[in-house]
Amino acid sequence: MxxxxxxxxxxxxxxxxxxxxxxxxxxxxxxxxxxxxxxxxxxxxxxxxxxxxxxxxxxxxxxxxxxxxxxxxxxxxxxxxxxxxxxxxxxxxxxxxxxxxxxxxxxxxxxxxxxxxxxxxxxxxxxxxxxxxxxxxxxxxxxxxxxxxxxxxxxxxxxxxxxxxxxxxxxxxxxxxxxxxxxxxxxxxxxxxxxxxxxxxxxxxxxxxxxxxxxxxxxxxxxxxxxxxxxxxxxxxxxxxxxxxxxxxxxxxxxxxxxxxxxxxxxxxxxxxxxxxxxxxxxxxxxxxxxxxxxxxxxxxxxxxxxxxxxxxxxxxxxxxxxxxxxxxxxxxxxxxxxxxxxxxxxxxxxxxxxxxxxxxxxxxxxxxxxxxxxxxxxxxxxxxxxxxxxxxxxxxxxxxxxxxxxxxxxxxxxxxxxxxxxxxQATKSTCQSTENMDGCSDAFEKVSAPPQDVTPEVKVCTIADSAVSESLSAMESTECNMILNTKRKLSSDQDGDSDEVFDQQSPKKKRKKLSNSTDGEGCKRCNCKKTKCLKLYCDCFAAGIYCTEPCSCQGCFNRPEHADKVLETRKLIESRNPLAFAPKIVQPFTEFPLSNREDGNRKTPTSARHKRGCNCKRSMCLKKYCECYQSNVGCSIGCRCEGCKNVYGKKEDYCVTEEMFNRSGGERLESRLTAKLKTDFLHSDLCDPHHLTPLTPSFQCSDHGKKASISRLLSRRCLPSPESDLTILSHAKSPRSPRTSDSNDMLLETSKEKLDIESYFEGISYDNVVALADEFHHTPLPNHPSTVVGSSSSKASELTNLPRFQLDPRSGSLTSAGSLRWHTPPITPMSPLDENKNLQGLDPADGGLFDILEDDMPEILKDTSMTIKPVKAGSPNGKRVSPPHNLHQLGSSSAGPLRSGRKFILKAVPSFPPLTPCIDSKGSSTQSRNDLQENRSND
DNA sequence: GAGTTTGAAACT
DNA sequence: CAGTTTCAAACTC
Structure with a gap:
């Protein structure tokens, strides 16, 4: 096989x-x-x-x-x-x-x-x-x-x-x-x-x-x-x-x-x-x-x-x-x-x-x-x-x-x-959310399935599928949970109808244990809410957009189909507060997606994946499930405000480094600074091995979970940009980047290039298409372009849209001769103008996190709203209530608009680059480097 | 199983 | 917006 x-x-x-x-x-x-x-x-x-x-x-x-x-x-x-x-x-x-x-x-x-x-x-x-x-x-x-x-x-x-x-x-x-x-x-x-x-x-x-x-x-x-x-x-x-x-x-x-x-x-x-x-x-x-x-x-x-x-x-x-x-x-x-x-x-x-x-x-x-x-x-x-x-x-x-x-x-x-x-x-809340009940899921599925049954199933299916993709996803999730639950429950599906209380009646602890056991596999976790009635984000079920089910040991649960109205209302309220409240917490970098998609299903866990908001751990070192990042098997990112991060899946520092790496393309100083780290890291890093390519990022290194994924990422990332070949060229030529990074990248790129070359051809086509599409969506200026930033300045949405585009663009760029360069360059050159650490962090997260979020996580609604919505505060320790992008705006708005765009772009690109070096101290150095980069950019 | 710790979510 | 409180999960004993 x-x-x-x-x-x-x-x-x-x-x-x-x-x-x-x-x-x-x-x-x-x-x-x-x-x-x-x-x-x-x-x-x-x-x-x-x-x-x-x-x-x-x-x-x-x-x-x-x-x-x-x-x-x-x-x-x-x-x-x-x-x-x-x-x-x-x-x-x-x-x-x-x-x-x-x-x-x-x-x-x-x-x-x-x-x-x-x-x-x-x-x-x-x-x-x-x-x-x-x-x-x-x-x-x-x-x-x-x-x-x-x-x-x-x-x-x-x-x-x-x-x-x-x-x-x-x-x-x-x-x-x-x-x-x-x-x-x-x-x-x-x-x-x-x-x-x-x-x-x-x-x-x-x-x-x-x-x-x-x-x-x-x-x-x-x-x-x-x-x-x-x-x-x-x-x-x-x-x-x-x-x-x-x-x-x-x-x-x-x-x-x-x-x-x-x-x-x-x-x-x-x-x-x-x-x-x-x-x-x-x-x-x-x-x-x-x-x-x-x-x-x-x-x-x-x-x-x-x-x-x-x-x-x-x-x-x-x-x-x-x-x-x-x-x-x-x-x-x-x-x-x-x-x-x-x-x-x-x-x-x-x-x-x-x-x-x-x-x-x-x-x-x-x-x-x-x-x-x-x-x-x-x-x-x-x-x-x-x-x-x-x-x-x-x-x-x-x-x-x-x-x-x-x-x-x-x-x-x-x-x-x-x-x-x-x-x-x-949102849409499937009532339906899918009731994931507990297979019915809910089934409903969603039925929608999908129904078409086939229907005389014009095809069309319906297609449409459904498209529209329902989200539903399906949600349904999938819910179904997962439901499946599990159902399996456990078996017959209990009907019980769903039963009041929550029934579940509640069970000793929460017992249930909890059960849950824990069940969840061990990672099935769906079940809540044990006692005071929130499962109508707050404290409730995992609610937060996941699913109804509580048997396994839950919650008390006074309202997160049940019977209370769908309440649930919806509550959701709306919460969303009004934070449109992304129900968005996936973990976001993958764009680059990864492609890779993940094609390369490996396995990749799912994206080494590059990052928590949308980032964690705020102080004592757990991001080594326990208290840490959402760790819990999600993702590395910490700039967006994280954690202290003493030791996240196995990826340290915030590393992540920062990667970004810097990119930025570095823009600024040599950073390179010089980073070079030492990079060298050391690089030596250690798998990057040296074209085969392994695993980025230094801990996630890759450490994560058992994501190792493979990480590797794939690296490959994918590099490959993705792909365009790889272009990227390599760019990285070398354009970016004065530290030779090391470029080298490492090149290594990777080269390794992948061959494949890429071939693939690039095809991809090129796709890219072209993509580009066209992107253009349609936006004439997204090159990621580099400030234009993107500019747009973003006003609206996050634009940024968001741009971001994804960037990704696309890059490829497209890769396809298109000129575009490729730009595309690549942007990531390289376009240092985010962000001066401040916050900006960096915020941006980074925004870039990485927001970026991802924007594309992936941001619900359309959110995207729209996001435009108007206040930007999430990257700086805010919690940043929990975030609305994604604003930071970007802020950052970009100042001067960096373009830069930001670049940054975003970079971020995506970043993922492509494995973090060679462990992060820089972080903020200070990074900020400087970024500043330097900015300067460089200005020079450019 | 009870209690503690932790950090997110919610609130002020 | 920052700080505090609440909450539930994660963890420890």
Whole structure:
């Protein structure tokens, strides 16, 4: 499994690019036209990617992907899928010349082989896809791949259902099963391809009139057109890969894939993106479903087998037990998603799902009978991708209560993530929040799932998925908790209706213990509130946007569905006070997202991730759970006001150093100052090792949790900027930076460059698209530009928007020759003008934290409000009630507007750079350095 | 299991 | 806005 992926992935990468280039012409011929004609579908697929890309800048991850297993895993899966899909498409859409080659080959050879394998291994389709991996990189998001798979399954299922199963609606369920079968079926692949690749989709659309609808829908969803380009490349690549991968695919064992994923169940949570992916997958699902109908199902999967598979999946999830609740939750979630998408197959499989609620039941009813088993696989597949890379990768779990969301959000890298979470909380408060009750979740899911059921499920699904992404996320979270709870509760779901008091009646301590136990796995934590009635942020449940459930030992709890009104009111009040109150506490740097998304699901725990507000620890040294940062498995950042920080996941100091590093690009003085530290640090740092690249940041170093992630980050970061190559150049050339840093960076960059180079090509496209998108959103001046800052001065929102853009821009920049330089440079040159430590801190946090928050966490509402909202006080010790950005404004407003923008930009960039040196003392030195930087900037 | 410590959240 | 209080989790015994 793993072995194949890695091996494959690299191959895929190489092949992909090569194929892209070489095959592009042929592919382009028909495919291009197809793309052009069917950009929408492509967009759709891409859209998710794009969205992610924006958020997370997925592309960069590709680089990582190549090196890392994870990347391989996901990419492979996706690529495999693509290949398969491509095959399927080819079969289906012989019309499309592109596919024809692979089609003939694949169909004849691969297909047959696959079928055989599939017979043995239902999952094969998924895994193989993973194995192929080439496309995956683009797809980056494992989830997507999973989604694709799922979609495949769905499509295939649909077909099968149409053919054999007869149950149309249940198609989902069947589809799951079908997936397995589909493995063999090119049609499935085609669907997947469609999902993954615009072209394939096009072909599918062409072939499938109905499918076309779904595709169109998808396209609509996927706003970014630029994606089409990428898709084309993917397609071409996929085609190329298909041939090469065909063999691989044949070899691939679905089970392995599943297992991998299953292993990943634990990591599933980490793969927050997965949730998103799941959403996407849902979308894809719908699309696929639509498309599936048309596609003939070759494979004949036995429901029993499928069920078995599903069972196996569920079992796996269960087995992961320790991953426990989360794992289950994850699994459950995934299943839920699947259920939603594919009604309840997963649920049916697991007793756990029993708790789920009617919605599941409803869906499951049909699905269960049919074959939930496959669903689990799907779910697993979907989730696992991230996972797939490995359970081992498991990102640091977000232990935290409210953290679930946060963690999820974080994981979600998606740009939407943060907002989504918020939205979810807000929008889904009633629904998802009631996560306790599966019903609530189910409701959300139902929404998602419903579409499929509905006549126009596709469209609905797509729309839902998009809109519901947030919901799904929230639902995911809630579902996680719920899943766990439900599993524990089992039948207690009904109890939800029971007054809180029931729970309350239980001895809080006992419950607490239970909770603690349950939470050990990191499931959802449960509260033990006694005086706040669970209507304040003290309550983890409330803070997480979920209703209290059985496990809670709270007293007089009002955080229950029965009191939804109160809950909402209270939430509003709190939000009015602090729009970000319910936003995810942990934010990942943009750069990470992409990496995390593509590279590894594991990355979820972002070494670079930081607490939104930062901690204020004084005695715990940030080494205990008192520290929110530590609790969240994230390193402390500048935003933290902690004293004597020893956060294993990343010391504030280190974080500062990184920033300084960037700033340093702007100012040499800092370099000189830092150089010593950097040297020492660098020596120690893994950075020296291109392979390890792990930044000095403790999080990377120390964190068991995030180590891998951290590594990936480093890679990703560097890669991300990617553009890597550009960055490297920039770093060297432009920034007078200390040679060391540059060197280290270069090291990393170089290491990644190769991959990046290849990837960059693709990414470039994406970037371009992204850029275009960014431009649309904002003509965001280059991150460097003050313009961005200027805008920010007035409104945080602008800054926020800009920030993300910056990320994007950078890439885009990387893509665009000029842009790349600027982009890179900004981070380098653009020292934040911030003079003051506070500013630095505030900014930093703002940059890092706010930055992230803004993008991710900031709910749209918040963003809007944030504009007007007062900036959070970075300086304020607590800074708790923060409204994110204002600091930036302040900072920037003075002079730094541009600088700030730069800073922000830098911040993002920072993450890319591993903190070589431990921080500088911090404030004093840093401030000076920054001042110096400012000076330098002015000079520049 | 009780009590203490801790730091966030809420309040003034 | 800073300081204080309240709160619940985390931790210790």
């Amino acid at each position: 793993d072995s194949p992926k890695p091996s494959e992935s690299p191959i895929s990468h190489s092949s992909a690019p090569a194929s892209a280039t070489s095959s592009s012409s042929p592919l382009q011929e028909s495919p291009f036209s197809n793309y052009l004609s069917s950009l929408s579908p492509i967009k759709h697929d891409k859209a998710p990617h794009v969205a992610q890309g924006f958020l997370g800048l997925n592309y960069p991850p590709l680089v990582f992907t190549s090196p890392r297993i994870n990347t391989l895993g996901r990419p492979q899966s996706s690529s495999v899928e693509i290949c398969q899909n491509g095959e399927g498409d080819k079969k289906r859409t012989h019309e499309s010349c592109i596919l024809e080659r692979s089609v003939t080959e694949l169909q004849e050879g691969l297909v047959i082989d696959i079928k055989k394998e599939d017979d043995d291994k239902e999952n094969v389709s998924v895994q193989p896809s993973s194995s192929s991996g080439c496309v995956d990189e683009y797809l980056a998001d494992p989830v997507e791949a999973d989604c694709v798979n799922s979609s495949y399954a769905v499509n295939s299922n649909l077909n099968q259902s149409n053919n054999a199963l007869q149950s149309p609606v249940n198609g989902f369920v069947d589809s799951k099963k079908i997936k397995i079968d589909n493995k063999n079926n090119a049609g499935r692949e085609v669907d997947a391809v469609q999902l993954l690749c615009g072209p394939s989709e096009e072909g599918i659309e062409r072939k499938l009139g109905p499918d076309g609808k779904s595709l169109k829908i998808e396209n609509e969803q996927g706003a970014a057109q630029g994606l089409s380009d990428e898709f084309q490349k993917f397609e071409s690549d996929t085609f190329d890969l298909l041939s090469s991968k065909e063999k691989e695919c044949k070899n691939l064992d679905p089970q392995k894939v599943v297992e991998d994923h299953g292993g990943g169940c634990n990591g599933f949570l980490q793969q927050l993106p997965g949730s998103l992916q799941g959403v996407q997958s849902c979308e894809d699902f719908a699309e696929n479903v639509g498309g599936d109908v048309d596609v003939p199902v070759h494979s004949t999967i036995h429901d029993l087998e499928a069920s078995e598979l599903q069972r196996g999946m569920s079992r796996r999830c269960l087995q992961f037990g320790e991953a426990q609740p989360q794992a289950r939750a994850n699994c459950g979630i995934s299943t839920n998603l699947v259920d939603n998408i594919i009604p309840s197959a997963s649920l049916a499989t697991t007793s756990e799902t029993e708790g789920l609620g009617p919605s599941h039941l409803d869906l499951s009813v049909t699905s269960r009978t049919r074959q939930p088993i496959n669903l689990p696989q799907l779910a697993i597949n979907m989730i696992p991708q991230c996972y797939g890379e490995k359970s081992s990768l498991t990102v640091p779990k977000p232990s935290g209560i409210g953290l679930h969301l946060n963690s999820i959000v974080n994981a979600i890298p998606m740009a939407q993530g943060g907002s989504a979470s918020m939205k979810l909380a």
